[in-house]
Amino acid sequence: MRHPARPPVRGRLAVLLGISLLAARALAGPADPFDESRMDLKPAPATLLKARHTGPYAAGSALSFTAAIKPLDPAHDKTIRLDTSHKIIEIAPGVQYSAWTFGNQVPGPTLRARVGDRIHFSMTNRSDEIAPGSISFQAPMMHSMDFHAAMVSPQDKYRSIAPGQTIAFDFTPNYPGVFMYHCGTPMILEHIASGMYGVVVVEPREGYPTKVDREYVVIQSEFYPKPDPQGHKVDGKPVYVLDTEKVKTKESTYTVFNGRYNGLVEQPLVAKPGERVRLFVLNVGPSNTSSFHVVGTIFDRVWLDGNPRNELRGMQTVLLGSSSSAIVEFRVPEKGKYIMVDHHFANASQGALGLIDASGGTPDTDLEHHNIPATATPTDAQAVQGKQIFEGKCIACHSVGEGNKVGPDLLGVTRRRSDGWLVRWLKSPETMLKSDETAQALLKKFNLPMPDQGLSEADALRLIAYFHWFDQQGKAMKSGEH
Amino acid sequence: MTGRCRAAAGLLLALGAATALACGHCIEDRVAAVYDYGVAQQAGREGLRVAYLGIAGRSAETAAAAAATGDALRGIAGVAPGTLRVAAAPAAAAFAWSGDEAALARILQTANRRLVAAGLRLELLRVWEAGRGLVEPPPRGAGGRM
Numbered sequence: 001m002r003h004p005a006r007p008p009v010r011g012r013l014a015v016l017l018g019i020s021l022l023a024a025r026a027l028a029g030p031a032d033p034f035d036e037s038r039m040d041l042k043p044a045p046a047t048l049l050k051a052r053h054t055g056p057y058a059a060g061s062a063l064s065f066t067a068a069i070k071p072l073d074p075a076h077d078k079t080i081r082l083d084t085s086h087k088i089i090e091i092a093p094g095v096q097y098s099a100w101t102f103g104n105q106v107p108g109p110t111l112r113a114r115v116g117d118r119i120h121f122s123m124t125n126r127s128d129e130i131a132p133g134s135i136s137f138q139a140p141m142m143h144s145m146d147f148h149a150a151m152v153s154p155q156d157k158y159r160s161i162a163p164g165q166t167i168a169f170d171f172t173p174n175y176p177g178v179f180m181y182h183c184g185t186p187m188i189l190e191h192i193a194s195g196m197y198g199v200v201v202v203e204p205r206e207g208y209p210t211k212v213d214r215e216y217v218v219i220q221s222e223f224y225p226k227p228d229p230q231g232h233k234v235d236g237k238p239v240y241v242l243d244t245e246k247v248k249t250k251e252s253t254y255t256v257f258n259g260r261y262n263g264l265v266e267q268p269l270v271a272k273p274g275e276r277v278r279l280f281v282l283n284v285g286p287s288n289t290s291s292f293h294v295v296g297t298i299f300d301r302v303w304l305d306g307n308p309r310n311e312l313r314g315m316q317t318v319l320l321g322s323s324s325s326a327i328v329e330f331r332v333p334e335k336g337k338y339i340m341v342d343h344h345f346a347n348a349s350q351g352a353l354g355l356i357d358a359s360g361g362t363p364d365t366d367l368e369h370h371n372i373p374a375t376a377t378p379t380d381a382q383a384v385q386g387k388q389i390f391e392g393k394c395i396a397c398h399s400v401g402e403g404n405k406v407g408p409d410l411l412g413v414t415r416r417r418s419d420g421w422l423v424r425w426l427k428s429p430e431t432m433l434k435s436d437e438t439a440q441a442l443l444k445k446f447n448l449p450m451p452d453q454g455l456s457e458a459d460a461l462r463l464i465a466y467f468h469w470f471d472q473q474g475k476a477m478k479s480g481e482h
Numbered sequence: 483m484t485g486r487c488r489a490a491a492g493l494l495l496a497l498g499a500a501t502a503l504a505c506g507h508c509i510e511d512r513v514a515a516v517y518d519y520g521v522a523q524q525a526g527r528e529g530l531r532v533a534y535l536g537i538a539g540r541s542a543e544t545a546a547a548a549a550a551t552g553d554a555l556r557g558i559a560g561v562a563p564g565t566l567r568v569a570a571a572p573a574a575a576a577f578a579w580s581g582d583e584a585a586l587a588r589i590l591q592t593a594n595r596r597l598v599a600a601g602l603r604l605e606l607l608r609v610w611e612a613g614r615g616l617v618e619p620p621p622r623g624a625g626g627r628m
């Protein structure tokens with residue numbers, strides 16, 4: 001609006017009236033959603049308790065333990081417990097990783113709350129015990145909790161506690177968002193890369209402005225495993241520990257959604273055609289950036305950091321740095337499987353892949369072997385069994401004719417290697433990596449030693465029969481390509 | 483920015499991620515840097531306590547300072563053999579000791595005398611004791627000169 005330089009008297013009165021009306025409205029209101037007078041900026045001190053928690057490592061009705069996040073618990077006061085633990089988790093098929101956790105899982109459970117709620121948080125450092133049914137070889141150590149959703153003194157609330165200690169503090173989320181939480185004990189990089197992170201979803205006071213049919217949490221993070229120098233094993237399989245050098249140079253082996261290589265391919269997020277889906281996406285890092293994309297759809301809304309005030313419309317990807325997040329909403333246009341990827345494809349090939357399954361059928365692993373025609377099945381019994389073993393144990397790391405994954409593309413392997421070499425390799429990659437130059441050169445290239453698959457000689461021969469079959473077939477497929 | 487300020491910033495940069503990532507100021511972060519569960523267990527078994535110390539001084543957060551601290555503490559009577567731990571960033575040290583608070587004060591006095599030339603000083607941050615866990619040390623003067 002533009003005013004004339006010298007308005008006539010009546011005009012001036014009108015302007016004055018207008019200004020005072022505006023002032024009155026500003027006083028009475030529509031409330032600023034970020035009005036500091038409504039925020040909690042006077043948190044009470046944290047307390048250290050002697051009694052340690054027992055029983056479950058996480059508790060609280062506002063917590064969700066899987067990708068399918070529960071609706072908001074309407075209670076204003078939310079009491080939650082997230083204890084730390086050490087345990088071995090499987091981050092990729094056959095890769096047993098020595099993890100440090102919140103709530104005995106990686107990622108930790110998701111807390112859902114609303115601006116203005118009161119969170120009563122407590123945590124026992126239980127790294128000195130081993131949860132029933134889990135295994136750990138890791139020495140107990142100090143840990144801490146840093147909630148990005150809180151505004152509090154880090155020296156007080158985020159202090160590290162020793163094994164056996166319990167810390168408790170309250171906080172009030174002042175801003176809506178999708179916030180990271182993580183351990184902040186030095187070396188922070190190592191604590192995060194070992195699995196100590198999760199999400200707090202904070203809804204605006206008035207809720208979200210849109211309605212959706214499905215809500216899921218997707219957390220991207222990296223793993224930097226190396227074989228345990230002490231040679232521990234679980235079920236005969238080698239244990240991997242954090243590679244403290246590679247994590248510094250950002251040479252990740254896996255970049256994953258929800259804690260597992262291709263985890264959301266194995267367990268797709270379900271939706272129906274026509275439905276509207278809301279994803280709470282957090283990129284933990286610790287060091288990679290995510291260019292989050294869902295193949296086959298467009299984000300109707302992107303709320304950066306999970307705050308509807310930071311709205312973008314019609315986005316193909318959303319770029320997320322470490323500890324950046326977004327809420328993305330999109331329509332599932334028709335029957336199909338919509339592929340979630342980090343469009344930095346180097347990251348996707350490390351496992352940052354997932355599916356929104358709106359096919360109505362039973363989830364399967366289509367994505368994994370879609371280049372091999374369904375009819376291309378060996379008839380020889382040996383090779384058939386070999387193919388079955390391959391699909392059960394090897395496909396997460398190897399493709400046939402689709403390029404390198406975690407390990408080399410195995411198409412042509414019978415031309416590269418002798419059957420004798422293959423038998424020795426399959427029976428004990430570990431021994432070969434110690435003694436065989438070809439194996440050592442492969443390791444140099446692929447960075448991750450292939451875990452021992454516990455194969456018998458008979459299984460190895462079945463696999464080799466299958467390799468010979470597809471190498472024959474490979475020629476045929478190439479020539480018959482459309 | 484004063485010259486000294488710039489020098490300090492330069493040092494921080496030189497030290498890199500370790501310092502920048504850790505809060506560094508948090509007492510517990512320093513304790514965590516040298517916390518060794520095995521040492522605490524051993525101390526518990528042998529009726530010892532564990533002292534966690536910050537290393538103060540202008541050039542504290544360096545490998546050289548950590549090494550000097552280790553040298554200064556090693557071999558002092560009362561420091562339990564094999565329990566000494568030092569870290570450069572955050573700058574901290576820990577060891578199990580036998581005896582009372584006055585014994586600890588004497589250990590620190592000896593070490594601090596040895597560290598004067600290097601411009602370093604040890605400050606008691608926390609004490610671990612079986613049954614009590616990690617606790618704040620008694621205020622200065624309460625248990626001998628610390």
Ligand SMILES: [Cu+2]
Nearest residue numbers: 143144183191
């Ligand atoms: Cu931790």
